[in-house]
Amino acid sequence: xxxxxxxxxxxxxxxxxxxxxxxxxxxxxxxxxxxxxxxxxxxxxxxxxxxxxxxxxxxxxxxxxxxxxxxxxxxxxxxxxxxxxxxxxxxxxxxxxxxxxxxxxxxxxxxxxxxxxxxxxxxxxxxxxxxxxxxxxxxxxxxxxxxxxxxxxxxxxxxxxxxxxxxxxxxxxxxxxxxxxxxxxxxxxxxxxxxxxxxxxxxxxxxxxxxxxxxxxxxxxxxxxxxxxxxxxxxxxxxxxxxxxxxxxxxxxxxxxxxxxxxxxxxxxxxxxxxxxxxxxxxxxxxxxxxxxxxxxxxxxxxxxxxxxxxxxxxxxxxxxxxxxxxxxxxxxxxxxxxxxxxxxxxxxxxxxxxxxxxxxxxxxxxx
Numbered sequence: 001x002x003x004x005x006x007x008x009x010x011x012x013x014x015x016x017x018x019x020x021x022x023x024x025x026x027x028x029x030x031x032x033x034x035x036x037x038x039x040x041x042x043x044x045x046x047x048x049x050x051x052x053x054x055x056x057x058x059x060x061x062x063x064x065x066x067x068x069x070x071x072x073x074x075x076x077x078x079x080x081x082x083x084x085x086x087x088x089x090x091x092x093x094x095x096x097x098x099x100x101x102x103x104x105x106x107x108x109x110x111x112x113x114x115x116x117x118x119x120x121x122x123x124x125x126x127x128x129x130x131x132x133x134x135x136x137x138x139x140x141x142x143x144x145x146x147x148x149x150x151x152x153x154x155x156x157x158x159x160x161x162x163x164x165x166x167x168x169x170x171x172x173x174x175x176x177x178x179x180x181x182x183x184x185x186x187x188x189x190x191x192x193x194x195x196x197x198x199x200x201x202x203x204x205x206x207x208x209x210x211x212x213x214x215x216x217x218x219x220x221x222x223x224x225x226x227x228x229x230x231x232x233x234x235x236x237x238x239x240x241x242x243x244x245x246x247x248x249x250x251x252x253x254x255x256x257x258x259x260x261x262x263x264x265x266x267x268x269x270x271x272x273x274x275x276x277x278x279x280x281x282x283x284x285x286x287x288x289x290x291x292x293x294x295x296x297x298x299x300x301x302x303x304x305x306x307x308x309x310x311x312x313x314x315x316x317x318x319x320x321x322x323x324x325x326x327x328x329x330x331x332x333x334x335x336x337x338x339x340x341x342x343x344x345x346x347x348x349x350x351x352x353x354x355x356x357x358x359x360x361x362x363x364x365x366x367x368x
Contacts, residue, residue, distance in 0.1 A: 030083030094220025231298030247318025
């Protein structure tokens with residue numbers, strides 16, 4: 001018998017990427033995001049009742065129909081089952097005023113899915129966040145509708161009762177958002193308005209309501225607590241990483257605190273540093289709990305398609321989003337800046353990924 005050949009102990013398998021296998025899928029990620037949105041959806045339905053429900057239904061139905069029609073016309077595989085259209089619809093619906101007509105919400109959703117997503121090739125190919133694209137479209141077309149706010153139904157009932165007891169007839173109740181109240185002293189100071197000079201005292205007293213719920217604003221902006229609960233769920237499920245939320249919230253609170261400190265500390269008559277009540281800038285927690293900052297940090301900025309893939313890219317992306325939000329809130333013409341900050345940083349995503357591209361093992365990353 002010939003000498004038997006010795007078989008190698010280890011066999012090197014050469015195959016094409018990907019080499020890492022994960023049970024996570026686009027469908028699973030999207031439906032976990034939907035679950036994370038449920039606390040905020042429940043709060044919107046509680047505070048605004050049927051108005052919020054109709055907007056969400058209109059947005060979801062319009063999103064599914066629009067994506068289905070695009071797939072039929074282009075003869076592509078049906079993609080409405082992956083859940084991405086529902087996520088876009090829910091995020092957009094929660095970022096709209098409760099008073100907006102359902103037909104306007106439907107038009108905005110059609111624009112979000114068609115222009116913001118499907119014309120680029122569908123999920124994974126879009127450059128900008130579709131929900132924010134839809135909101136920007138509505139803001140450009142229906143500015144008055146997008147800036148008309150009402151308090152929650154519980155507060156409306158109390159206001160109507162007081163006015164009725166006073167013999168006044170009221171058809172509707174509108175109210176400024178907390179961010180609008182925080183913006184007014186800044187505008188007055190910039191314009192040297194000595195006749196009617198507002199102070200941030202009123203909005204600082206709304207901190208508890210802003211955190212727990214009960215303030216005017218978009219359907220999903222009444223309570224920071226419910227977005228925080230949903231965000232913690234996404235972090236626990238590892239649907240998102242901590243990099244973007246921490247960068248967004250950290251940079252925002254930093255840029256909100258700096259002018260507030262200069263506004264509250266001053267040199268007294270004796271030459272010593274004294275502490276007083278801020279006259280222009282609101283408490284930094286107002287910006288943390290107010291508007292769509294929490295929703296942005298956990299659910300909008302973390303969109304896996306439009307944010308960078310690298311770790312440092314995500315950190316820089318989040319810092320850019322938080323900084324731009326506060327720049328618009330403190331120095332811009334609008335009280336809120338989430339939509340514009342997201343769209344601007346989406347455009348920066350390819351550059352951030354180029355800057356933070358990791359070095360391959362045994363070589364150098366290409367900068368060409």
